[in-house]
Amino acid sequence: MSELKDLLESVQRGDTTVADALHQIKKAPFQDIGFAKVDLHRKALQGYPEVIYGAGKTETQMEGIITTMLQNRQERILITRLNAEAASYLESKFELTYHSEARVGIVGSMPSPSGLGKIVVATGGTSDIPVAEEAALTAEIHGNEVVRLYDVGVAGIHRLFSHMDEIMDASVIIAIAGMEGALASVIGGMADCPVIAVPTGVGYGASFGGVSALLSMLNSCASGVSVVNIDNGFGAGYLAGMMNHMGKK
Amino acid sequence: MSELKDLLESVQRGDTTVADALHQIKKAPFQDIGFAKVDLHRKALQGYPEVIYGAGKTETQMEGIITTMLQNRQERILITRLNAEAASYLESKFELTYHSEARVGIVGSMPSPSGLGKIVVATGGTSDIPVAEEAALTAEIHGNEVVRLYDVGVAGIHRLFSHMDEIMDASVIIAIAGMEGALASVIGGMADCPVIAVPTGVGYGASFGGVSALLSMLNSCASGVSVVNIDNGFGAGYLAGMMNHMGKK
Amino acid sequence: MSELKDLLESVQRGDTTVADALHQIKKAPFQDIGFAKVDLHRKALQGYPEVIYGAGKTETQMEGIITTMLQNRQERILITRLNAEAASYLESKFELTYHSEARVGIVGSMPSPSGLGKIVVATGGTSDIPVAEEAALTAEIHGNEVVRLYDVGVAGIHRLFSHMDEIMDASVIIAIAGMEGALASVIGGMADCPVIAVPTGVGYGASFGGVSALLSMLNSCASGVSVVNIDNGFGAGYLAGMMNHMGKK
Amino acid sequence: MSELKDLLESVQRGDTTVADALHQIKKAPFQDIGFAKVDLHRKALQGYPEVIYGAGKTETQMEGIITTMLQNRQERILITRLNAEAASYLESKFELTYHSEARVGIVGSMPSPSGLGKIVVATGGTSDIPVAEEAALTAEIHGNEVVRLYDVGVAGIHRLFSHMDEIMDASVIIAIAGMEGALASVIGGMADCPVIAVPTGVGYGASFGGVSALLSMLNSCASGVSVVNIDNGFGAGYLAGMMNHMGKK
Amino acid sequence: MSELKDLLESVQRGDTTVADALHQIKKAPFQDIGFAKVDLHRKALQGYPEVIYGAGKTETQMEGIITTMLQNRQERILITRLNAEAASYLESKFELTYHSEARVGIVGSMPSPSGLGKIVVATGGTSDIPVAEEAALTAEIHGNEVVRLYDVGVAGIHRLFSHMDEIMDASVIIAIAGMEGALASVIGGMADCPVIAVPTGVGYGASFGGVSALLSMLNSCASGVSVVNIDNGFGAGYLAGMMNHMGKK
């Protein structure tokens, strides 16, 4: 609101006309490129990445958005849900690194970690890895160090316990699992830090595309557990990074 | 089918008329008392209890069924889902022991254990105890020794692990939990014996009256886990007893 | 794990016998009082409250748990889902303050705030206040300063915007709403801090006891939003407090 | 019913035989072409378009229906859910304009706007545009002026507010969104005109193909909001046009 | 936005200080009475009623809100979901008329109709009448003439057809039905005006508390039909009134 105060004082001083003030108040910090409104209000925060949700956008739409972002001097861009074909197209236009398993494209380089501690990304099985990698890369591009613990599901709980140290040391944990989704509860019962649970669509039959894991995670009796949407690796990675920078902004 | 063979031979010998044979084939091993058909075909198995599902039956209906069973020399009768009022009424008519928490009434005495080993009945929380007691008493009246491990939910997993010995020694385990239902999976991953999972309606919000626990248990990645209906302590106790007598019948 | 190391060294030195070591490894940091296992492993962290989930527990069960906790010198105890009758009973036994709207009982005094910043607890309507108070009291007993913004639902969005300052200043925000649950998304789009969304069962018809709000919150397009169970004010308050102490433990 | 009166008077006068009257009463104002009954009862209202729901109809079925309509001097025909291949076929037979994004084909020219005011069509994201275009084109062919506001979702609520003028000026607003569907509530809380909410199948995970947005919209606390089927752009555009001509028919 | 322009010009002229301008921009048109924010921004529109959603509000909360509204010279107040006890209390405090079937309380007198035409409120059965009366009274207090057609469900379709004239003459129709909800589709196929469908929780078994009717109405093949929440008579009556005043504001 301090910008509004500055503006009003400028009007009062006569430095800004009423028409200009009205225009500035209404002018949103984004650029309208027809099919999308590219958000630019964070550009002042140097190094903070912009994010494009690739699903349902054409290659040329993404190209247009990236071009607009780069013209506004965005250093890093994260593109999620980017399929291989669109990645190839964008690689021919920009310096883009494509992580095929995570279906994530990255323009620009990874920043150095600047968070409070480490973010642990744990999965119940190997099939959950694509979601985990989306989460891990999202956390990394937002300046976090990530420890990956994959295939540590509760059906063989000794696998999980052999990583007790990493779990007890974590700043934030992202627990990713399909099927019965018990991983989040068990980790939540072990750890003292926030646990972000990500249900995945991995499974069959009564897993109902992730609903079983989602419900299980929402009902976790362990304190400190919250849940994001099924397969939402990005959301978990972003939130984990936000938590890992608490008190630092 | 050997009875059928005997009957046919009796017809062949002329010891039984065709009309009588027809009658016997059709005559089912139960007694029709109007509002219910009391099953008597197990009476030859001395000591095997009969079961009455009390929900939705009036006191006089239950009285009639018990009377018929006793007249057919049934030694033990288990009445599940028996509310306190009906229990009082029946106690005035028969020698009935009422277990109020489990809402179970028992006519006759408990038999000595005759199974292969011990049945562990474990619950996630204290609110699951009524279902657990229904399971435990059912198992006991069918001749099984029961070990009760209550309030060992995964949110404080050290509680469960302090009972590792009982779990590793069990012949069959009944894992009872509401909310996220992860107990079955974790126990299933630890034990080498069959695990019968019982979801309970304990919880609130997205537990949806036990659906969350049910789905979690059905999706268990641990081998050897199967599931019965929500709150079906009886079914679990009966099945556990059956397994614990495998090779003994 | 350092305790385990100490123990092993004690065994090595001969100060502890193998039998004692085995016993100590198995002995979990809780006290078994029959119907419940009272968790005591946090008692070393002076001032950290213990929590009792009151639903489904009898007055005497709660009395027993509180007595055990106090005997173990627990300073503060938070009892959630505590109905008025049980509260009266406990008030006759302990120094307990009962917050009837939140259905929360507190033994001991509130600590001074020690977090990074303020936790905003916002609700869509007045009917969401009980859940909000559960969240707020939980956060306060864990050492957090709470700002309450009630009845700021999106159907009259100017109400929300008149509190823009509190929202922009928050360390963590808890957004509580029933019906369409849009509050979490709108706040998530305004704020730069983590937002914990709590769906409530407030509403009728197609609100389906909170499912509509739950789904809406899980699908939030705003970054930094995660969700806890329907009506889970405690979980949100606990997690918010955990986040607000990041880097401080 | 005035036609019935005319007919009865004609019978009374002897101008029409009973048989003919019976025949006319039964003869519905449509033409049966075997696989479909082409509705013709609006042909008197010159300029009012006929609508063909293209999904599940073969190219030749649609050709037959269009031919029948044109023979009955229909000036404008709107074909919804028309895929590209069928559009190509029909373009080779008729003067048809195909809008590929909206999957809408139009025979005849757009009429001049004749409504009370402007219809605003707003979407939460770019992926909702196909549904929005179906709505917009439907409104336009029914004689309405349409203002398109695309990608103004609540996660970046300043985007929406920069269009406050268009929203406050609208005669009717169509709010189209997937995922959490909060757009309808926020617009409903800002505007004083009817808001038609259209949930879309855009999203993943717990969006459940539009169910989440549908529930959110049905539960909107904002007054003046009603909802049509998931992805039903046509229904929204038609109803908006009907409202925008209230008092004019 | 014109008020903002006036304010800025006032700042420019020096008539308003920057501090005052900031204050006015932030000051929302409502009064905060602690547990609720009473909306007052419509008070300039003389005669327009304020609405209180009674469910989940205590008698004293409602008393406080009404008092605040009356102090701000609100002429008419509509209280929905008002139970009989609370109505008695409020009747002892204010001049309130209570419609027990609709569970609606009204402070002030009904205005004269000022709309374009008549609003028809039709129900499938007698059990739907409470919802219908909520809709009808809401429409009436907003200045609309209402025609009630009750118990005209499609299972005896001649009942509906005997009211063909009222249906053809309506400006807007509210179709209220539980069970199969077909009334909305049939009326929608007959009428040329907007139809607002209200599913009700009337029914049993697979009516699932109104879900069956809701789905049926959402899937209506008739054009011009939109749907509000289950049992949302208020929403339907309000929207119908809004439509019936199109072009009049």
Place this chain on the structure above:
Amino acid sequence: MSELKDLLESVQRGDTTVADALHQIKKAPFQDIGFAKVDLHRKALQGYPEVIYGAGKTETQMEGIITTMLQNRQERILITRLNAEAASYLESKFELTYHSEARVGIVGSMPSPSGLGKIVVATGGTSDIPVAEEAALTAEIHGNEVVRLYDVGVAGIHRLFSHMDEIMDASVIIAIAGMEGALASVIGGMADCPVIAVPTGVGYGASFGGVSALLSMLNSCASGVSVVNIDNGFGAGYLAGMMNHMGKK
């Protein structure tokens, strides 16, 4: 439609004026008594009972409807979903027989059976009997002979098979079951006549108030099985009677 022909001829002859004809065409064969429209179009079919669905109707509403029916010389009236209190009230006004288990009231005497054969009403358990009695009484008042086979569920399939003769002889079978609903399939696989399946809300847990039985019955692989709503004994009895009089009307 022959009445319409008569009317038109009467107009042609001049025996009926146009206005009268219009009036007659519009006049539906029911009597409007304010809160309900009492259907009278079957009064010519002497002996055919009228039906009142008692749920959600007040005692005085039912009294009014019955009075109107009796004034129109209705011989028999069936009132379903009639609770005991309302039954007492009506018994003080009319000659009504109340069947408390079925919650059915009957005015007038039962007719002699006039159908093609016998209708078998079978239930899986004793708890299904109320629904079965509603079905049986409905069939009987419509002139059918009913054979009751109660408590013949598939869990003790010999009980069912001891009634093979009745099943093979039936004209129509009504199969009523809750829980797993398998009775309809097994009977459908045995019998050669139409089977009407009625799911009941009997059960607990994953029976979901009859949904499990409903789905099971809809998926029956046996030919000749159709399904009515959960607990809809009336609908099944009515339809069975209709089938049992095929070729007789």
Place this chain on the structure above:
Amino acid sequence: MSELKDLLESVQRGDTTVADALHQIKKAPFQDIGFAKVDLHRKALQGYPEVIYGAGKTETQMEGIITTMLQNRQERILITRLNAEAASYLESKFELTYHSEARVGIVGSMPSPSGLGKIVVATGGTSDIPVAEEAALTAEIHGNEVVRLYDVGVAGIHRLFSHMDEIMDASVIIAIAGMEGALASVIGGMADCPVIAVPTGVGYGASFGGVSALLSMLNSCASGVSVVNIDNGFGAGYLAGMMNHMGKK
């Protein structure tokens, strides 16, 4: 059971040995061809067709079943859910007529109608025709005359009313509709004969693959309506034929 009596008498006479009798009792009236058990117990009923459910069966499996049936002198065979490729294969092996829209194959000729009256097959739209044709052909091969009324949905209810005569004359009506499924209720309210409702998966969005129509039909307030599975044209046609032959077997 008379066959059993004959058999027992034969044993009594010594004409049949006990071993043979046992064998005959156990020998079911079907032929086991490895992957399927071909049902032959109806072969005595000359002209009665056998039915093969083609979905999920390979071409060679169907060939084997048909060959076995023909070897047992089956005159007519109906194959449902038969895709075009498998149909081509079978046409090269047998005299098979393939109805591609209904995905039905028929071996043998259609019998003359032998039922009580005509079966009306009505659909709401043109997209429901495949299910309708499956129903109609099934009814025809079972000896029924079928009247097809397609595209008579309630959104244009005059289309349905122009066929009032056929509906009033029908012996049985099959009402087939997707989307809101109101057709069954409206027809049920008009006709005096049994109505078999078939929901179809036609539609989009909240039609949920036929669930909306299914629920609507189950909740029909019209008497005489029962429901079969979604898209189950065969089941409806078979049951309609059974009803149309009531009293004739």
Place this chain on the structure above:
Amino acid sequence: MSELKDLLESVQRGDTTVADALHQIKKAPFQDIGFAKVDLHRKALQGYPEVIYGAGKTETQMEGIITTMLQNRQERILITRLNAEAASYLESKFELTYHSEARVGIVGSMPSPSGLGKIVVATGGTSDIPVAEEAALTAEIHGNEVVRLYDVGVAGIHRLFSHMDEIMDASVIIAIAGMEGALASVIGGMADCPVIAVPTGVGYGASFGGVSALLSMLNSCASGVSVVNIDNGFGAGYLAGMMNHMGKK
């Protein structure tokens, strides 16, 4: 826990250093090969097969896992959910037998049966055979004799009864069915041994991908029935084998 005791004693004796002991306690009995943790803790039980869940694993991932297992001298490996392409690849690398219908690959030879009795695998239809074969092969590779009873669904219940002997003789029965899933209840009512019910996704419409069968099975009134996930043939076969070896380990 005896290994822990040995280890502690070894520490006490000085044979093992504290560091080594700590290391051994943490070192889980599996081998980490990067993308998966191969479980080796059963290798001591010679002949016990290892299991790979093939779904979602690449050919090279499976190759790596199998190679590691063989290097650890695993005699038998069972690969479930193995598609044909991956099977071809693995056949080129290992001695693998591929069962295409069951989508099961087996490395090594089948062991001799060592169980208490026979496991019956019964299916309702031919389409359930793939799931049945997965169950049967799983049971066989774990040392059980399997009796296959396919296509014995309850719609033709004589088919099932002709196999009464096998059912009465079984040690454990696996009942596999889609659609209405009644097979499990009927078998459960006939047999005296544990019945493992496996719902399958076979069916259409309201079978909802196996949900109908799943619910039916969970609600089985027959004692001794438990349920595994939809299509989980492996889980059923594994559990059946475990039961069939009760008292033998």
